Amino acid sequence: MPLITSAGIGSGLDLESIIRASVEAESGPKVAALSKKQESLEVELSAIGEIKSAISKLNDTIEKLADPENFGKRAASIRQPESGDLISVTPTSDISVGKFDIGVQQLAQGSRAVSADLAFSSVDDVVTASGGTLSFSAGADNSFDLTLDAGATLAELRDAINASDDNFGVTANIVNTGDPAIGSKLVLTSNVSGAGNDLVITSDTSELDTIETYDASTNATGGMTIADDDKAQDAVITVDGLAVNSSTNTFKDAVQDMTIKALAVSENVTTDTGTELDTARLTIDYDRESVSTLIDELIANYNNVIGNIGFQTRIGKPLNGDSSMRGLSDQLINTLGKALTDAGPFESIFDIGLGVDKEGYLEKSSLVRSLNDAMDENFDDIGKAFAGDNGVAKDLEVLLGNYIDSSGLIKQRETSLSGQLEDVKDDYENHQYRMESFEAGLRQQYAGLDVLLANMKQTQSYLGAQLANLPGFTKQNN
Incomplete structure (x- = not known):
């Protein structure tokens, strides 16, 4: 820390200005050099960071291009009839392209059981005086039991069914008809669809016969009936006139x-020719749009890298003359244009509708064939050209990884530049310490001069006073 003094008080000289000027003269050139070095390092680090960011975006695209699934997608388009939407579809990448006419004969439904007329007069009717257990099932894999307390009412039965944790999908409702000849109706609806999956209800007590369903296979009767229109049924569609069932x-x-x-x-x-089902026209085709979008992304991000390298290596820019950056441009174009095998008619990426202009930027081209022509003629081979065992994407991943991976060239450059910036920071601190020591030395030297001059002034004043008191000394009047 600088000495906290005010030089020149004793002598009357402006020693503070002299000290300040001396420190500035000593420190200025060094600070200017350190500032210039720091600025240069920061600009270079920023330039490296921008190129790294551009390469990372390109690498993200290359990773997509290296995934065969991104070239195996299928797109489905449906022309629904004027009456409304009949179907929705989800194709997989394995489906063959084609066109289909699809109609819907019937939708799947679960069964609906309704209690007999006058089985219950109101929701407060007691369904079992002594209690009992009802068993519900629909199909082979769906069942649950429900035990009722003595004195359980119709409303309590409904609530118990709906609240059961084991319930597989039976909903209970009560319809109060308001007709004394019909009474209140218990309606049980099962969500288990498919032919043969009608709701079956049995009990362990005759008191609950009104809740049981009729079982035609055993000729057992019960109070709940399932009308023909309320039976569980399959869904049925037609595919090019062929009927297909599903539960x-x-x-x-x-x-x-x-x-x-x-x-x-x-x-x-x-x-x-007569009356027939209205149909939806389903068309399955290659997902051309996603592939085209991916290639557009490749062009944009590739050109962003080339543009950044060109900009940052221009005269006056921090990476001017940087051979590693210029080398990356050459390696990119060489890797992109590598010879292909097992990619159908495509001998290189430039055979699928890509080209490079005179400035090194990637562009869509129709010199050999357009991208649309390539997709029309050899769609699957486009995926092999990029994502195949000998495709360009894997080689590009390796190339870019050599620059942006944790041990890559750019990471090493960033580490080196960051280290140099830390060194500059240390140099600043060391220089500041030296300047503080230098200033302290100056103050010590000038403090001695200040004391000496102050003593001389004091001596001068004393001698002048003594001389003024000598006999015959005449003081000059101004």
């Missing part, structure tokens, strides 16, 4: 490698 409204592999969901029943339409 739910979802059809998996009705068309191989595709899931179709029935949304509504087709209307009957009259044609020249």
Whole structure:
């Protein structure tokens, strides 16, 4: 720390200005050099960071291009009939392209059981005086039991069914008809769809016969009936006129490698040959749009890297003359243009509708064939050109990794530059310490001079006073 003094008080000289000027003369050139070095390092580090960011974005795109699944997607388009949407679909990458006419004959439904007329007069009717257990089932894999307390009412039965943790999908409701000849109706609806999966209810006591369903296979009677229109049923669709059944409204592999969901029943339409189901036209094609978008992304991010390298290596820029950055540009174009094998007619990436202009930027080109032509003629081979065992994407991943991985060239440059900036910071601190010591030395030297001059002034004043008192000394009047 500088000495806290005010030099020149004793002598009357402006020693503070002299000290300050001396420190500035000693410190200025060094501080200017350190500032210039710091600025140069920071600018270079920023330039390296911008190129690294551009390479990272390109690498993200290359990783997508290296994934074969991104070239195996299929796109489904549906032309629904005027009556409304009939189906929705989810194709997989394995499905073959094609067109299908799909109609919906019926939707899947669960069963609905209704209690007999006058079985109950109101919600407060007691369904069992002594208690008992009801067993519910629908199909082979769905069942649960419900035990009722003695004196349970119709309303309590409804609530117990709906609240049961074991309930597989039975909903209970009570409809109060207001007609004394009919009374209140217990309505039980099962969500288990599919032919043969009607709701079956049995009990362990005759008191609960009114809640049991009729079982045609055993000729057992019960108070709950399922009308023909309320029976569980399959969904039925037609694919190019061929009927296909499903226990739910979802059809998996009705068309191989595709899931179709029935949304509504087709209307009957009259044609020249008679009456038939209205259909939706389903078209499965290669997902050309996603591939085109991915290649557009490659062009944009590749050109961003080339542009950044060109900008940062210009005359006057921090990376001017940097051979490693210029070398990356050459390696990129060489790797991109490598010879391909097992990619159909494509001998290089430039055969699928890409090209490089005179400034080194990637662009869409139709010199050999356009991208659209390539997708029309050899869609699957485009994926092999990028993501195949000998595709360019894997080589590009390795190349870019050599620059941006944790041990890559750019990371090493960043580490080196950051270390040099820390060294400059240390140099600043060391220089500051030296300047403080230098100033302290100056103050010590000038403090001695200040005392000496002060003593001389004091001596001068004393001698002048003594001389003034000598006989014959005449003081000059001004």
